[in-house]
Structures are given as structure tokens and as C-alpha cells.
Amino acid sequence: MDIFGDLLMGLSIAITPINLLYLLVGAMVGMVVGVIPGFGPSAGLAILLPVTFGMDPTGAIMMLAAIYYGAMYGGTITSILLNTPGESATVASTFDGYPLAKKGRAGPALVMQAVASFVGGTVGVILITILAPMFAQVSRSFGPPEYFLLAMMGMLTLVVMIGNHWKLGLISALIGFALGTVGVDLESGQGRYTFGSAELIGGIYFIPIAIGLFGLGELFYSFYVGMHRSGSGGIVQYDKEAEFWPSAHDWLSTRMTMVRGSILGFVVGVIPGAGATIASLMAYSTERSMSKTPEKFGTGEMAGLVAPETANNAASSGAMIPLLTLGIPGSASTAVLLAAFMLWGLRPGPLFMEQNPELAWGLIASMYLGNMILLAVSIFAIPLFVQIIKVPYRLLGPVIVVICALGTFSVHASFIETYLMFAAGIVGFFMRLYGFSPAALVLALVLGPLAEEALRQTLTISRGSGMIFLERPASRWIIAVTIMLVIVLPLMSRFGKSAGEAEKAGT
Amino acid sequence: MRIAFLLAVLAGGVFYTYVAFVDLNFLTRTGRLGPGFFPRNVGVLIVLLTIWALVDALRAGRQDQPDAGRWRDVIVLIGLALCFAVALRLFGGFVATVIYLAVTLSVLNRGKFVQNALLSILVPTAVYLLFDRVLNASMPPGLINILPI
Numbered sequence: 073m074d075i076f077g078d079l080l081m082g083l084s085i086a087i088t089p090i091n092l093l094y095l096l097v098g099a100m101v102g103m104v105v106g107v108i109p110g111f112g113p114s115a116g117l118a119i120l121l122p123v124t125f126g127m128d129p130t131g132a133i134m135m136l137a138a139i140y141y142g143a144m145y146g147g148t149i150t151s152i153l154l155n156t157p158g159e160s161a162t163v164a165s166t167f168d169g170y171p172l173a174k175k176g177r178a179g180p181a182l183v184m185q186a187v188a189s190f191v192g193g194t195v196g197v198i199l200i201t202i203l204a205p206m207f208a209q210v211s212r213s214f215g216p217p218e219y220f221l222l223a224m225m226g227m228l229t230l231v232v233m234i235g236n237h238w239k240l241g242l243i244s245a246l247i248g249f250a251l252g253t254v255g256v257d258l259e260s261g262q263g264r265y266t267f268g269s270a271e272l273i274g275g276i277y278f279i280p281i282a283i284g285l286f287g288l289g290e291l292f293y294s295f296y297v298g299m300h301r302s303g304s305g306g307i308v309q310y311d312k313e314a315e316f317w318p319s320a321h322d323w324l325s326t327r328m329t330m331v332r333g334s335i336l337g338f339v340v341g342v343i344p345g346a347g348a349t350i351a352s353l354m355a356y357s358t359e360r361s362m363s364k365t366p367e368k369f370g371t372g373e374m375a376g377l378v379a380p381e382t383a384n385n386a387a388s389s390g391a392m393i394p395l396l397t398l399g400i401p402g403s404a405s406t407a408v409l410l411a412a413f414m415l416w417g418l419r420p421g422p423l424f425m426e427q428n429p430e431l432a433w434g435l436i437a438s439m440y441l442g443n444m445i446l447l448a449v450s451i452f453a454i455p456l457f458v459q460i461i462k463v464p465y466r467l468l469g470p471v472i473v474v475i476c477a478l479g480t481f482s483v484h485a486s487f488i489e490t491y492l493m494f495a496a497g498i499v500g501f502f503m504r505l506y507g508f509s510p511a512a513l514v515l516a517l518v519l520g521p522l523a524e525e526a527l528r529q530t531l532t533i534s535r536g537s538g539m540i541f542l543e544r545p546a547s548r549w550i551i552a553v554t555i556m557l558v559i560v561l562p563l564m565s566r567f568g569k570s571a572g573e574a575e576k577a578g579t
Numbered sequence: 580m581r582i583a584f585l586l587a588v589l590a591g592g593v594f595y596t597y598v599a600f601v602d603l604n605f606l607t608r609t610g611r612l613g614p615g616f617f618p619r620n621v622g623v624l625i626v627l628l629t630i631w632a633l634v635d636a637l638r639a640g641r642q643d644q645p646d647a648g649r650w651r652d653v654i655v656l657i658g659l660a661l662c663f664a665v666a667l668r669l670f671g672g673f674v675a676t677v678i679y680l681a682v683t684l685s686v687l688n689r690g691k692f693v694q695n696a697l698l699s700i701l702v703p704t705a706v707y708l709l710f711d712r713v714l715n716a717s718m719p720p721g722l723i724n725i726l727p728i
Contacts, residue, residue, distance in 0.1 A: 123714060125714070126715050126716065242624075250621050257614035262604075264603060265595070288660065292656060295653045295656050296650075297649070464688075467684070467698065471680075471698075471702055473656075474702065474706060475706070481672070494664045497657075506580075524617040528612045
């Protein structure tokens with residue numbers, strides 16, 4: 073079947089009343105998750121994953137994916153109106169988004185960010201539609217050595233992007249690998265670190281750890297930094313009637329910015345471990361360096377808002393490619409999505425799109441619709457999200473604790489897992505406080521068993537020789553790309569951050 | 580505190596590595612890589628890197644002076660969350676949530692009695708309806724059943 077045929081089949085699955093409802097709910101929840109500062113898509117996905125258990129798998133995956141990319145839309149609203157990014161991928165949007173709002177152009181900034189997000193997200197989905205089948209085709213030739221190297225590529229990229237705290241990031245990843253070894257070893261049948269407990273035979277369950285680290289850990293940290301004390305008093309007011317829509321100049325001056333941001337964001341998103349934050353920073357710095365008036369960046373330049381917005385949404389789409397075609401998540405959010413797939417007995421990988429065409433193409437088709445819904449919601453429901461921003465964190469905090477606890481319990485009706493979630497929350501708080509990386513831990517917890525199995529198979533095939541990694545052409549390519557990314561990505565990210573900081577200092 | 584946390588990580592790493600070397604075989608009987616291969620490598624790396632990070636932290640000195648005000652709020656929130664975990668087992672999901680929200684909001688949102696009371700009833704009711712009725716997911720049962728839900 074050709075791509076258009078597959079896509080039409082996917083649309084026929086996505087366009088049912090119930091799936092459209094799930095998509096709308098996912099989009100709205102994603103926006104809300106994005107709007108709450110300190111509460112990113114990983115936390116939202118982990119907490120809401122148990123809520124989807126009663127649903128049909130296709131509808132549930134569509135809803136979870138909508139939460140994931142919807143958070144990118146919502147996160148920018150606080151960047152523009154409050155100068156506080158809703159989540160890390162929208163940090164770059166504060167550089168010019170907030171100055172625009174301060175200049176009285178909050179309305180056009182909000183509309184342009186919605187349009188830029190839509191363009192980035194849609195271009196990303198178009199590229200997924202074209203490229204995912206090709207990626208799946210290529211990855212069929214991959215064996216255990218390549219899978220091990222890809223898992224390492226994701227981990228290394230994530231760790232080097234942490235910057236100065238790379239050692240702590242690496243320790244976090246190793247702790248995740250260590251937790252992933254708990255349970256029965258599938259090759260030998262021997263129990264590892266179970267200490268006679270029946271609860272640990274199946275291993276440490278991913279969901280309580282993810283909910284604890286991202287939900288409770290982030291919440292405790294937000295209280296530590298005093299987010300519950302700072303109100304929404306600094307929120308910039310905007311006029312809903314006059315001066316709300318962007319001018320013709322805004323549209324015309326940013327049309328190529330959207331194209332560049334989308335393509336750059338998608339490419340970065342495909343790289344395991346790089347993600348939307350890096351993509352948005354890189355897009356900002358690229359746009360600034362290409363601009364004829366770089367001195368205007370940081371003072372309320374529309375291109376400075378549009379570039380990171382298109383890039384972070386395109387990156388979130390791009391990150392679906394390694395997830396769907398290799399079964400390798402590139403970020404904590406896609407790791408939670410992978411866990412969702414696995415909960416329904418689905419294992420993404422090279423044959424996933426061939427063996428589960430309804431789900432795979434239904435998901436891709438739903439992303440087109442989801443982006444349209446999000447565009448409409450982002451523009452016309454802004455007052456609703458402004459009201460959500462105004463809800464004090466001291467009221468949201470206890471409610472988040474309740475949802476985390478009851479959500480965790482509902483998965484397996486297990487008090488042990490609920491207590492594990494609370495423990496992970498406290499550990500997550502200290503990790504966040506002292507520069508460790510909860511995201512690296514969660515990613516390693518998911519990738520660990522895969523990496524261990526692949527490494528053991530590789531060394532069995534090669535009779536213990538590590539040279540196998542250099543003998544296979546595909547492995548050599550992956551090693552070369554990894555080395556390049558480990559060198560280039562931190563430099564580009566630093567360039568993007570320093571560009572933003574320089575602009576902020578200048579204002 | 581940073582050093583204490585790193586020491587806790589180091590202790591965990593040393594224990595993990597000890598078990599990997601003592602209890603888990605490096606090779607299986609057939610000569611293939613055994614269940615201890617991966618944990619030994621991971622454990623040794625955790626110990627070495629944590630020692631390195633610890634040395635860095637000791638060299639940097641006590642830069643992180645604890646801020647009592649910041650810690651008080653987060654310790655109260657963590658303490659109340661842990662009490663909620665215990666209350667879930669004792670009183671079940673609905674009642675424990677009502678008690679937890681009533682106590683926590685009276686601490687965090689002082690003086691707003693009506694708002695706190697309303698939230699303490701409405702949120703658990705909404706969560707109960709969502710989980711128990713709409714999603715058919717189980718709410719934690721309590722050892723002491725005050726309400727028949």
C-alpha cells in the first residue's frame with residue numbers, strides 16, 4: 073500500500089467520534105500541562121497514563137500523543153505572558169515572546185506562536201509520513217550491535233547536553249540502568265536484586281518511578297524554589313479586541329523562519345537524546361545569525377519567537393520516528409509513550425508499522441488532526457488558559473499529589489507501587505536540587521534492559537570481541553554519528569543559550 | 580546536604596556492586612555472559628563516578644547554604660504527602676484524600692476556610708467519580724472503612 077493509502081486508512085481510524093473526543097481531551101490536557109510551570113509533558117504523560125487503561129489502545133495512544141505535543145503549545149503561553157516557560161522546550165520563547173508582550177503585542181505574539189507551533193507540528197507530521205516507512209526499512213538490517221549503539225547514542229547525547237553536570241547526568245543514567253537489572257534475568261532465569269520478594273521478580277515497574285520523579289519530584293522542587301509563593305501578578309494583560317491579530321508584516325517577515333525552524337527542529341528531534349529544548353535553542357541562534365537585524369533579537373522580534381516555536385513542535389514530531397521505527401525513545405516523554413505502547417502489549421520497532429498499520433497510521437493521521445485542534449484551541453481558548461495560570465500553585469500542589477498517588481494505585485491496585493512512587497518523588501526532588509537528571513534515569517530505566525540484552529547478544533555473536541562494532545558498516549555509521557553529535561550538539565546548544573542570554577542582558 | 584546525598588548514592592552503588600560480584604555470575608554454565616556481567620560493569624561505574632563527583636563537591640566546599648524558609652515549606656509538603664500515603668492504607672482513597680486536602684490546604688492556604696473546605700470535598704468527589712465510576716479503576720481500599728465507598 074502506498075503512503076497516501078496508508079494515511080487515508082489512518083484517517084478513517086482517527087476520524088471517529090470517540091477518537092476525536094480523545095484527541096480533543098488530549099490536546100486540552102496537554103495545553104494545561106504545558107501551561108503549569110515546572111510541570112512538563114513527561115510528568116503529564118506519566119500521571120495520566122493510568123487514566124487511559126480503560127480505553128481502546130488506539131484511542132489511548134492518540135490521546136497520550138496529543139498530550140505530548142499539546143504541551144509544546146501550552147508551554148509558550150506562560151513564556152509570553154509571564155516570562156516563565158511552562159516547560160524547558162519553551163525557554164527560548166521567553167527571549168522575544170515576553171518583550172513582545174511588554175511592548176503591547178501579546179495578542180499577535182500568542183497568535184503567531186500558535187500558528188508557528190501548528191506549522192512546525194504539521195511539517196513534522198508530514199516528514200514522519202514520508203520518512204517513517206523509510207526509517208523502518210533501513211532499521212530492518214539492524215542487529216543487536218546496532219541496537220546497543222543506538223541506545224548508547226540516546227543516553228550519551230542526553231548526558232552531554234546536561235553540560236557542566238554531565239557526571240551527575242551519567243550517574244543518573246547508570247542508576248536507571250541499575251534499576252533496570254532488578255528482576256529475573258531472562259537469559260539465565262536467575263533472580264537479580266529481588267532479595268526473595270515476589271513483588272520484585274517482574275522488575276521495578278516503570279510507571280511509579282516516572283510519576284514519582286516527574287510528578288512529585290518536580291512539585292517538591294517547585295515548592296523549594298518558592299513557586300507557591302509567587303502569584304500570577306506579573307502576568308501581562310492583553311487586549312482581546314484591538315491589536316489581537318498579527319499584522320501582514322508579522323506573517324511575511326516570518327514565513328521563511330517557519331520553514332527553517334520546522335526542518336531544523338525535525339532533524340534535531342529525530343536524534344535520540346537531543347529533543348525539543350535543544351531544537352528550540354538552535355533554531356533561535358540560527359535565526360538570529362541569519363537575520364539582517366540581529367540586534368533586534370531579544371527586544372521583541374517576531375522571528376525570535378516563531379523560530380523556537382516551530383522548532384520545538386517539529387522536534388516533538390521528529391522524536392516519534394526513532395520511537396516508532398526503532399523502539400528507542402529519545403527523551404523522557406517518549407520513554408513514557410513507549411511504556412504506554414508496552415502496556416498494551418505493543419513493541420515499536422522496524423516491523424511495527426507493518427504489523428500494526430491501523431495503530432501506527434491511525435496515530436500519524438491523528439497528529440494532523442491534533443495539530444489543527446491545538447491551533448484552534450491555542451487561539452480561541454487563550455482566556456481559559458490565562459485563568460489556569462492564575463490558579464495559585466499552593467492549591468494545585470496538593471491536588472497533584474492526590475492525582476499522582478491515586479493514579480499510581482489504579483495501575484495494579486498495589487500499595488507497594490504507591491509507596492515506591494512517593495519514595496521516587498523524594499529522590500527526584502533531591503536529584504533535581506543537586507543537578508542530577510531524572511530524565512536520564514527514566515530513559516535508562518527503559519533502555520537498560522534493551523541495551524543489556526543487545527550487548528550480551530552482540531558479545532555472544534562475536535565470542536566476546538568488541539571489534540564487532542567496527543566490523544559492521546551500520547555500526548560504524550552509528551559510532552561516527554554519535555561522536556559527531558557528542559561534539560557538535562553541546563557547542564550548538566551553548567551557542568543558542570549564549571545568544572539568548574546576550575539578548576536578555578541587552579534589554 | 581549535597582555531600583550527604585552523594586554519600587547515600589555511593590552507599591547504594593557500593594551495595595549494588597557488592598551483590599553483583601557476590602551473588603551474580605559473570606558467565607553462565609555454558610560459557611555465555613551471565614546475569615552478573617551488566618550489573619558489575621554498571622556498579623563499578625556508579626561507584627567510580629560518584630567518588631569523582633564527591634571529590635568535586637568536597638573541593639567546591641559548602642556553597643549550598645541551606646535556606647530555612649525554602650526547606651520548611653518543602654519539608655512540610657513532603658511530610659504531609661507521606662502522611663497521605665499512610666492514610667491511604669488506613670482510611671482508603673476517598674476519606675484519606677478529604678483528610679489530606681483539608682490539612683494541607685489549611686497549612687498552605689491559610690485563612691481561606693470556605694475555599695479549603697470546598698476543595699477538600701469537591702476534588703476527592705471528582706477524583707472518585709473519574710477513577711471509580713468513569714474509568715472503572717480501583718481506588719485504594721482502607722483497613723478502617725468509615726464510608727461505604
